[in-house]
Amino acid sequence: MKKKFSLLMLMAFAAAYPQDVKAPDMSSPKWLRNAAISPDGSQIAFSYQGDIFTVPANGGSALRLTIHEAYDSDPVWSRDSKMLAFSSTRYGNKDVFVISAGGGVAKRLTYHSAADVPTDFSPSGDKVIFSSSRLDDAASSVFPTPILSELYEVKLAGGMEKRIFSASAEMAVYNADGSMIFFHDRKGYEDPWRKHHTSSVTRDLWLFNTKDKNYYPVTESIYEERNPVFAGGNN
Known part of the structure; x- marks a missing residue:
């Protein structure tokens, strides 16, 4: 009975003092994440609501590069500013993908059950390095755990990933x-x-x-x- 009375009092108070509810301002989106400036300084890549976008560094309209129900994040640029690598949960865990900076079809590079997060392209432009917790060095004294990742590389052409070193690197x-x-x-x-x-x-x-x-x-x-x-x- 007391709960019903309290609810009625709350409803009466709300009716007596109506509040204006404003629609969200979509002209200024919030929570833009993982901002990355292109090497030539012309573009900024970022993730927003689980997709990858780019926008001119001087301002302007953002270009949406990915449209997928999975979560795309962690964009990094190639040295010539023509490509982006990013992580995506399209197959469950995070895998490394690459896509043209002008848009197009994303290409999957990694297929491991561990989470893979790209951090840079090689200076030669033919590889992507990424953090992933897969296999520690046999001589390592670090306790193996998914929290502590190793550093790997994978070719843009695809193929077997290679561990660069086993020290925990992000x-x-x-x-x-x-x-x-x-x-x-x-x-x-x-x-x-x-x-x-x-x-x-x-x-x-x-x-x-x-x-x-x-x-x-x-x-x-x-x-x-x-x-x-x-x-x-x-x-």
């Missing part, structure tokens, strides 16, 4: 000549979106030399250092 990018890979590590299970995070498992920046196969620390602190980029050239 957001990995090449320098101009392909001699170095810049990435941030992941050491543990902490929520990646935790604000003001300070601990022993925060991310640090590393360089991997593709010639001597050695790792070189760039940062080492209790604070989050992440999302590395090269400023230009090899420096």
